[in-house]
Amino acid sequence: MLRERVYVEKMEGLAWEEALVWEGTHPELHHLQDELTKRRDKRLMLAERKREYEIGALERKRKEENVNVWDHWEHARDELQTDMVAETNRKRRKLERERRALERPVGARGIPVPILNPPPAPTLREITID
DSSP: OHHHHHHHHHHHHHHHHHHHHHHTOOHHHHHHHHHHHHHHHHHHHHHHHHHHHHHHHHHHHHHHHHHHHHHHHHHHHHHHHHHHHHHHHHHHHHHHHHHHHHHSOOOSSOOOOOOSSOOOOOOHHHHHHO
16 A cells, blocks of 8 residues: 555656646756756857857958959059050150161261271281381
């Protein structure tokens, strides 16, 4: 009889706990749900922080790459401008030389006629005796 009584008491206790679970008022259930909710909220908060950090890092990287692209473009533009100015100046100087050459009067003396059979050069003795 004692065994049955213990069995009945345990069954009543389990029925009572089952009723609390179905009603949603069981203290252990509340504790577990609160703990799981806290963990979930913390994971969500950390995931949100990570996402915000990654978005910020990507924005900083994009801005840095944008600045690098503009720097490269400006450098290429300046180099092209320098090359074009140098080329224009070379062409201008060449045209000025050609213009001066055309405007310069041809001299009365032309190109001297080369000597076909030059006399032999004097020796050192001949030079010192004179």
